[in-house]
Amino acid sequence: MYHMVPNNQDWLKTSIMATRGVGRDRKAVTHHLTEAKQGRYHYTIGPYSDPVLYIKPGDIVVIETRDAFEGKIKSEQDRPTDLLHMPFLNPQNGPIIVEGAEKGDALAVYIESMKPRGPNPRGTCCMIPEFGGLTGTYYTATLNDPLPEKVRKINLDEEWVHWSDRVKLPYRPHIGTLSCSPEIDSINSLTPDNHGGNMDLPDMGPGSITYLPVRTEGARLFIGDAHACQGDGEVCGVAVEYPTVTTIKVDLIKGWTIEWPRLEREDFIMAIGSTRPLEDATRIAYRELIRWMVQDHGFDKWDAYMMLSQCGMVRLGNFVDPKYTVGAAIRKKYLSR
Amino acid sequence: MYHMVPNNQDWLKTSIMATRGVGRDRKAVTHHLTEAKQGRYHYTIGPYSDPVLYIKPGDIVVIETRDAFEGKIKSEQDRPTDLLHMPFLNPQNGPIIVEGAEKGDALAVYIESMKPRGPNPRGTCCMIPEFGGLTGTYYTATLNDPLPEKVRKINLDEEWVHWSDRVKLPYRPHIGTLSCSPEIDSINSLTPDNHGGNMDLPDMGPGSITYLPVRTEGARLFIGDAHACQGDGEVCGVAVEYPTVTTIKVDLIKGWTIEWPRLEREDFIMAIGSTRPLEDATRIAYRELIRWMVQDHGFDKWDAYMMLSQCGMVRLGNFVDPKYTVGAAIRKKYLSR
Amino acid sequence: MYHMVPNNQDWLKTSIMATRGVGRDRKAVTHHLTEAKQGRYHYTIGPYSDPVLYIKPGDIVVIETRDAFEGKIKSEQDRPTDLLHMPFLNPQNGPIIVEGAEKGDALAVYIESMKPRGPNPRGTCCMIPEFGGLTGTYYTATLNDPLPEKVRKINLDEEWVHWSDRVKLPYRPHIGTLSCSPEIDSINSLTPDNHGGNMDLPDMGPGSITYLPVRTEGARLFIGDAHACQGDGEVCGVAVEYPTVTTIKVDLIKGWTIEWPRLEREDFIMAIGSTRPLEDATRIAYRELIRWMVQDHGFDKWDAYMMLSQCGMVRLGNFVDPKYTVGAAIRKKYLSR
């Protein structure tokens, strides 16, 4: 489950997207959502912003994402608090309108590739006062002095993230924030919930399909927050944030009403929950996974519950956002009859 | 601290509102926000809806609030799940634009009176599946069968809430949901956070002044969710919900930048925090109270911290909403020099 | 509910203790558990220590309690970390064996009086690194520098706690830690759980009766941790800790099997829950209160649940111990038929 590199794409033909997507037999049109076309990036995910692109199910979109700090942190001498101002963080591309999408459907977002963009060092990590997993925060309010501000600028390419003289890490790109619009709420891009949002799941990279609940007409897809790599929990609050050219294929599954985002890869399916405390996020993810096993794979509810107690896999997305994210997964081989 | 009936209004002259509000010397104009004038009620609190009223600091507004179920539950034979559809719950009056309000200010909302409205039984309590403090919920996701649906219709007047043959409870009206708009988010009216929202604090009734952070031009005040009485924690998830005529006086304190809502009554001041888990809501409330004592009352930070350990008062608003609310308070007599 | 001073003792005659205690008609014998008789104080509450006293139901015990730091903090120049060593904190008197007590019974502990002991300043408050509500702790592990160490020595008498030049607080004594032994566990005296333990409820002072589950033969009563006053939540982690002469009357209620501690005062009954997170402590307390209302007062379960949503009272004991404590209460007047 960890940081998988997809071996081949054959499995895609049997994916939910390929078998149930309304655009599965359409010839894909490729759209380009450049910085220029995007114009203003968004810091809130909701039904109140103007669309930047209209696509049809099955289309491909090549997207220029900005890093989570919108490129403002340029050197290790920069101070995050001088440059970053809440809630204007984590800029999102979108909203992209998908033709035919209605409340009660699910949007399928296959991530085809993620390529670094711009001159090196492209990657940024930092410690932001009162933000992160091992510090008092805005919500876990303490009287302690904040941790020091630190900035790391990191060279990276499509093979390695050059963390330090001592350590280089494999390039494992993924999308941190992916969502359709909520029905009436507009939620800042730092917060995940049942619409998706800032989930920070390393599994959500090339070779993955994410299924998102559609709650408004046209789905209104938002995407951003690319990470060149990330550990479980994103403990300091920041991954290796970087700008990309990300290519996605988007399809629409009519009438598949899911309550929380779901994810499919070659060898497992995953349900995703986001809330606090962390046990509740885990509860949501496992309950949704059981519901999925019952509805689509013919399991008895109690059998699924007890069986996941033996073979369920948990990924901690992050425990640093305003809400925490957990994915609960099962290998596909245990689903077959 | 519990369910106080205000003795007299003399203290108001020395309140923060009366001493720092820009409208303190203005002759108040009284506005009427009737059902007709309100038109469509709102289920989300944010910057994207059209104003229904424009007022000046110091003005009075007489508001016709609807109950949290918008009057849909009419008899004890009704089933909540037939009538209530998320997220279309907890209808709010507003937004009311307050002249001169800008980001960084605080809005003061004095509740002058709350009178029941419409024919008896006016009060509604119910048990809604997967909602409440002692049941698995949407976020505390369990596989248990939900609790049964139950509806109670309750006669009430300005003296008593006639709960049952056995028990009558004192009428202790208060506003459950009160907010200015967030800066860019639009938050459903069931969720409290740093903008206010669904706090469910019994202290927020006639005789109280709530101070709300202003984050958009004009403040955009929302109000609703009147309770004829409520216990600490609102344990079943529902108070005695009822429609009212609520009279408030609104003033504006320029440049008083507060991060979370605050409340003042005759004999105490209170800071309010809302998040999960509940200890974090408590942390927020106490940290804000300490900051208040330091900034406005000349306390040393550590002295305030240790002293509140001896005389702080905690009110649990609710632990049933998507976020939980706690008020931390200190008696005014301990603040004087 | 806050810091009540008992008006008169007439209600005691109708208390559960007086009506169901097996010692209710016995002539009480008074025992003295002096420091000398106690000998070694205990830091863990369990079945493995040697009894210091044998009493009969209905007897009175006059106890010399030590403060939570065992008197080691003598001046404001002392440093807690030099003097305090985990887990040797919060010394307990006991175990006291109560004749006839068996698993499945409840012990009743009426606190008759609490008098300060020793020379002034008797009271101690302090800030201990990585301990308290508004700091990273041993369990809420952060990387922040700890808060500074601070010691306050406080003069106090049976009327006032002289906190500072600016503030004096009413003397509101109560017992912080009260327990019978668990069945097989031995639990350090800093941790509350279903046996009682370090609950830190201001209600547990003179005029209160606490009912504790008996889980071993003889009940094995432990008591200690007197506070001259304490705010809700004990936010800095320490109350005004002081040595006392505390007089209690102990009775035994055969066959009253309670799962968590309960408390009775003149005008309310309270169920007590201790765990983390804080919402779970609140859930326990409210569920136990509902069970109590159903079993002993003839309420329908759902009626009790919905009614407590209108009139339940919540006391936050502390949110600083290894487990947090909440009391959920209802006024007796709402229990009568």
Next chain:
Amino acid sequence: MYHMVPNNQDWLKTSIMATRGVGRDRKAVTHHLTEAKQGRYHYTIGPYSDPVLYIKPGDIVVIETRDAFEGKIKSEQDRPTDLLHMPFLNPQNGPIIVEGAEKGDALAVYIESMKPRGPNPRGTCCMIPEFGGLTGTYYTATLNDPLPEKVRKINLDEEWVHWSDRVKLPYRPHIGTLSCSPEIDSINSLTPDNHGGNMDLPDMGPGSITYLPVRTEGARLFIGDAHACQGDGEVCGVAVEYPTVTTIKVDLIKGWTIEWPRLEREDFIMAIGSTRPLEDATRIAYRELIRWMVQDHGFDKWDAYMMLSQCGMVRLGNFVDPKYTVGAAIRKKYLSR
């Protein structure tokens, strides 16, 4: 990281145990802790029980463990509530006294092998009312009816766990409960904490070394609760519980004072935290891992913090016990200089 099968044992020669254990050059003596020699199994882990075995550092112990239900659940027609009685669950072998172990040392427990014991079906899984991750529980107290009781008896061998006609799972044995004694507490064997206890980490199987803090003379090692396999989080509350012959090698590292248990395998090191809520368990685990990287591997604290945000691995042991367990790990290859 998931369910690894150790490839070879060469790495053991460079393990902390092999390089720092005082028994590393001793010729191991092999001891047999049979059911008969154990006699009474223990349900509480503490300093108050009589030793069953005395060993020297470097010795090997072959242990007959009982399943978590002590073999009481024999068929799928059995009802757990008829047979299981709290707190008499999860029987432990021990205490084993290790010569020379003193407070401040660490005990190393290498698990060499785990073999199933007794006639098939050896494995037991069940649903116990008010126990598990997706149900109201003793601590997450709800009013919902409990889930149904269910028992599964499962054939298993050293290759497969035959879960159902549809699914067979790889045999991935591990020890659920492993501890040295706390200093003065005696903790029931269902609860993990800083002594170890009921951690339920699938990583703690053959090929792993667990390092436990020693807090009493002789260390007093307890072991039990074997699982033939387990998913992350042990979501229904029960793994495939079974009796084993487990062979361990025990060594002693003098003066290595660790606050929480740690684990080493061929390719990673892991720090383990146990508490509630789950984010606090994660905080503990990550903080301990950072401390380990700083103290033993020369990392700068902030570099370690930010780097784990990119490559840390989190294992959810369980979120069903009275306290939840998380392991935070880093691959050894990132530790080398």
